[in-house]
Amino acid sequence: MRTFKLILQYDGSRYRGWQRLPDCDRTIQGRLEQTLTKLLGEPVELSGSGRTDAGVHAMGQAASFRSRTALSASEILQGLRQHLPEDIGVLSVTEMPERFHARLHAVGKVYRYRIWNSEAPCVFERKYVYQLPQPLDLAAMEKAAGFLTGTHDFRSFCAKKSDKKSTVRTVEEIRIERAGEEVRLSFRGNGFLYQMVRILTGTLIEVGLHRRRPEEMPALLEAEDRALAGWTVPAKGLCLMEVLYE
Amino acid sequence: MRTFKLILQYDGSRYRGWQRLPDCDRTIQGRLEQTLTKLLGEPVELSGSGRTDAGVHAMGQAASFRSRTALSASEILQGLRQHLPEDIGVLSVTEMPERFHARLHAVGKVYRYRIWNSEAPCVFERKYVYQLPQPLDLAAMEKAAGFLTGTHDFRSFCAKKSDKKSTVRTVEEIRIERAGEEVRLSFRGNGFLYQMVRILTGTLIEVGLHRRRPEEMPALLEAEDRALAGWTVPAKGLCLMEVLYE
Numbered sequence: 001m002r003t004f005k006l007i008l009q010y011d012g013s014r015y016r017g018w019q020r021l022p023d024c025d026r027t028i029q030g031r032l033e034q035t036l037t038k039l040l041g042e043p044v045e046l047s048g049s050g051r052t053d054a055g056v057h058a059m060g061q062a063a064s065f066r067s068r069t070a071l072s073a074s075e076i077l078q079g080l081r082q083h084l085p086e087d088i089g090v091l092s093v094t095e096m097p098e099r100f101h102a103r104l105h106a107v108g109k110v111y112r113y114r115i116w117n118s119e120a121p122c123v124f125e126r127k128y129v130y131q132l133p134q135p136l137d138l139a140a141m142e143k144a145a146g147f148l149t150g151t152h153d154f155r156s157f158c159a160k161k162s163d164k165k166s167t168v169r170t171v172e173e174i175r176i177e178r179a180g181e182e183v184r185l186s187f188r189g190n191g192f193l194y195q196m197v198r199i200l201t202g203t204l205i206e207v208g209l210h211r212r213r214p215e216e217m218p219a220l221l222e223a224e225d226r227a228l229a230g231w232t233v234p235a236k237g238l239c240l241m242e243v244l245y246e
Numbered sequence: 247m248r249t250f251k252l253i254l255q256y257d258g259s260r261y262r263g264w265q266r267l268p269d270c271d272r273t274i275q276g277r278l279e280q281t282l283t284k285l286l287g288e289p290v291e292l293s294g295s296g297r298t299d300a301g302v303h304a305m306g307q308a309a310s311f312r313s314r315t316a317l318s319a320s321e322i323l324q325g326l327r328q329h330l331p332e333d334i335g336v337l338s339v340t341e342m343p344e345r346f347h348a349r350l351h352a353v354g355k356v357y358r359y360r361i362w363n364s365e366a367p368c369v370f371e372r373k374y375v376y377q378l379p380q381p382l383d384l385a386a387m388e389k390a391a392g393f394l395t396g397t398h399d400f401r402s403f404c405a406k407k408s409d410k411k412s413t414v415r416t417v418e419e420i421r422i423e424r425a426g427e428e429v430r431l432s433f434r435g436n437g438f439l440y441q442m443v444r445i446l447t448g449t450l451i452e453v454g455l456h457r458r459r460p461e462e463m464p465a466l467l468e469a470e471d472r473a474l475a476g477w478t479v480p481a482k483g484l485c486l487m488e489v490l491y492e
Contacts, residue, residue, distance in 0.1 A: 009369040086369070087369060121255070123256060124255070124257055126332050
């Protein structure tokens with residue numbers, strides 16, 4: 001058996017998320033598995049580094065699969081590019097040591113949330129940003145982000161649906177920057193709970209709007225109660241930028 | 247009567263172009279006139295600086311209209327932003343001297359054509375670029391562009407459909423630049439014939455692919471024969487960037 005790693009981009013707008021669903025080819029995993037199975041002439045099971053929700057995008061999702069194919073990595077790349085729809089792009093296909101697994105071996109992820117922070121409309125990037133015209137206090141958001149960085153139990157920032165046993169995660173960095181009309185929040189960490197980035201962003205936005213104080217963050221973490229954290233911002237502003245491996 | 251000037255952005259993907267068509271609200275002009283007429287409570291006729299074809303985008307289209315409205319420019323701006331679809335954006339509304347006319351008073355235009363010049367897929371900007379993986383010789387394209395700049399009869403670069411009497415135009419500048427995976431061609435001139443920018447771009451691409459020599463350009467202009475120039479590149483890579491006024 002040979003093992004291959006894919007680096008993928010996708011526009012999540014018209015998909016029901018990463019994870020394969022029965023009788024539905026509107027999932028990223030389903031669409032890729034279909035194409036790989038046709039290309040390689042054998043059933044292929046693709047392991048993503050993790051799921052992304054409906055409407056979430058990726059600039060650098062990683063996935064792996066095993067196959068008995070005789071095709072080279074570059075032939076697989078060409079074949080996938082020919083047959084995938086234009087909202088799923090393959091950046092690279094690499095042959096890996098046989099035991100490589102995109103989820104089990106991932107040591108971290110980088111997500112970015114894009115806020116179009118202007119009264120002017122955002123016509124061309126409208127599917128990739130969350131439009132919020134009210135001014136944001138970035139200094140307050142950065143202060144709050146400081147409290148959230150580090151190793152914590154993030155149960156307060158996790159949607160109920162999560163079945164993860166431990167809700168302790170390490171967020172190594174939260175970077176907040178303004179670029180023109182845009183405010184971008186980047187999160188780097190060893191793993192993120194279900195909807196955690198979107199709830200962290202919603203909470204930081206509430207701080208930026210002066211509806212919460214940065215100093216409330218430690219108590220919020222300690223409470224371990226989802227109801228106390230901010231709202232879940234829309235999926236379309238979120239993008240999985242990179243999956244980190246050793 | 248009062249006269250207002252609009253600066254507009256639009257994603258042309260799902261429209262049949264700028265110009266109003268009978269019984270069709272899939273035109274930019276039609277959609278804007280509909281919205282203005284409702285907002286101002288009187289029939290409004292909107293004059294664009296010029297037409298854009300089906301699928302062509304705008305970052306800075308200009309248009310004007312006359313009205314007896316008592317609303318301020320800023321109230322019109324807010325009203326339009328509330329009621330227009332998300333693929334048409336209004337950047338500004340300004341009250342002008344009564345005789346101002348967006349087409350008659352325009353002295354120039356800037357268009358940009360975007361080529362995604364890479365084997366890697368372009369997932370997120372796919373509706374705004376023309377994907378061409380073959381390498382382009384930019385130096386040759388720049389040389390050819392030099393021959394095309396200036397005041398010429400551009401009949402060879404005009405689709406037959408044009409009913410313009412004179413086909414003489416001045417192209418003040420053709421700028422060609424690489425930005426990452428992209429090659430961008432910017433055209434500034436006093437006016438452009440029907441499909442002229444797309445035929446100029448197609449011809450310059452043929453030079454970039456070494457299918458034509460830059461030195462053929464003067465003869466091409468002199469021939470005044472559309473059949474001798476290059477192909478018409480797809481609309482989706484084209485964007486009207488700015489309309490120039492005195």
